[in-house]
Amino acid sequence: MKKIGSLKEFACTPDRFQGGHRLCPGCAHSMIVREVVNATDDDLVISTATGCLEVCSAIYPYTSWDVSWIHIGFENAAAAIAGAEAMHKALARKDRLYNDDRRVKFVAFGGDGGTYDIGFQSLSGAVERGHDFLYVCLDNENYANTGGQRSSATPIGAHTSTTPRGRVSYGEKQRKKDLTMIMAAHGCPYVATAIPGSKHWKDLATKAAKAISTVGPTFINALSPCTTEWKFKPEDTVEIADLAVETCAFPLYEIEDGHKLTINYRPKQKLPIEEYLGAQGRFSHLFKPENKWIIEEWQKQVDEYWDYLQRREEAGV
């Protein structure tokens, strides 16, 4: 496992995900990806689901990836990496590895659409079969690549292009699917949540290093604030992510062996959810008097979930 030292040290890691990609200014995807791929010195084979990251990083004849990389479709990043990992196993057993002196690790990236929704089956299957890989969900809570439709990661009240706010609608009606816990319930040896950014960079890098060095399927759900669809200024990405953590809308925790939960960060003063919602255009309508109850509902859900995490951590089960 690579030791994650100072930020200065970490920032000097040779890039395996190069700049010059076409992600939006202020997109959190590239921050998360760079932190993950730089969190190990091992060689990487990466699969990526169709989505923002894929269409912006490998446009023939260019690529941002300085590692072996494959994209097949929207729903099969996990199945593709499972195949590659199986081949590695087969060739290792037959003494036919291409570079005997190197350790090869397998990582898959998918957005929330390719992970929570259409890719969920292949992810669940690959994890259940115990392939040795890390799956990172770049959760920007909507189908940003296709114009901002809702996904099952979209939180209640959010305006999206398929759950628009309108005269008689307040936007998304469902609460967000708790994929992190679902992955933990698969019995993954390591599952964690993370955010990109300055304050918590080490949390993500350490989690990635830990996940990559763990044998078996591991999962990191990384909140990826989306300047385009969440409607905030590109320079505010990190601040929005921090607010998600400070309000406990997206708490940082990890679960080992499917049950042992550790909260990685406790806000000194838990901020009210308005601070997080108010910073994003997709929630602006919630501040109208008739929608106030949704903010109250949000706060209630956040409080309950935060309590639940703390109780689980305390119980040590």
Next chain:
Amino acid sequence: MAERYELKNKEVWDGNMAAAHALRQAQVDVVAAYPITPSTPIVQNYAQFLADGYVDGEFVMVESEHSAMSACVGAAAAGGRVATATSSQGYALMVEVLYQASGMRLPIVMTVVNRALASPLNIHGDHSDLYLGRDAGWIHLIANNPQEAYDLTLCAFRIGEDDRVRLPVTTNQDGFLVSHTAQVVEPLQDEDAYKFVGEYKAKNPMLDTKNPVTYGAQTEEEWHFEHKANQHKALMDSFPVIEEVFKEFEKVSGRKYNLVETYKLDDADVALVLMGSAYETAMLAVDKAREEGIKVGLLMPRVFRPFPYNEVAEKLKGVKAVAALDRSAPMGTTGALYNEVAGALAAKGESAILTNYIYGLGGRDTTVEHILEVIKETNENAKAGKRVTPLQGFINLRGPKLSFN
């Protein structure tokens, strides 16, 4: 290394067992599969070979056919020999990924045990699924019996993995009629089979991490056309390689395969064109018809993609009437095989009377008598110079005869 499997010179295998032994002898590195009738025994047998140490590889028992083909693509791009098997609905679920496998030029070998497509649900054999992958850029080989299923699967590895080709290949066999029908098969011994197939050398493997590669990039309009044109050319250029591999195989096995197979066609006035196990039934019908003085012959494209249209037109040159028999429901047009034959003949200026019959859907029995009837009808049309509506009807269909005239 895997244990040697003691084989007799003659084994009694069904089509599934024959295909499984071919995968074993090719020492496939990764098989990723999801079970579906009637192809299930292929991977079951492979799993047993693994369990008994007769093959050394990884069997990934995935959660769907979509993931089966996705894992095959990932595994093949990683850099080893890959195979799978499927049928019908499973094949349908794979279709998206079939295009990606061929677009990435990955020589995956898949046995398709042909079966009807729902609805209504039906587990028996027809060629509806065969045509799902028609334009997916795979090479399609057609096997009519367990011996051919075995032989062509070995050939499939050689063809697909050839550096001049690098394309995925399906070997097709009829559900139940071939897959579950035990016949005498003459296998090669393990070392001869492996020597024929050869060691696999991947091009641009992902696992060669010293030389990172990008698979499945996006192209948009600036490059997409060029990629597809090159892929199309690669498929068309595979004809001579396929013939070469067939010739090599003849040397080691004594069994001869051609792009286009024929039976008693040389002096024929009328010809039947069909693929799959019914070809053998049709041979008997041809013999009977010849006893009655009808000069009839048979033709079958052994390779359906790329379609050997030059050879088909050449072989059918001068024939007065051709009946193309399709084992799939064309739904709103003439059958796929008919269309290929019609196109091939038209391009060569051949003016045979051309008709289309649909037979054997969902495993419906097609007998020598049924085919004899088609031969007679076709012969009558030929003698009278009578051109009729292309779609002639359905063979052995219950109820009043459906007519499209």
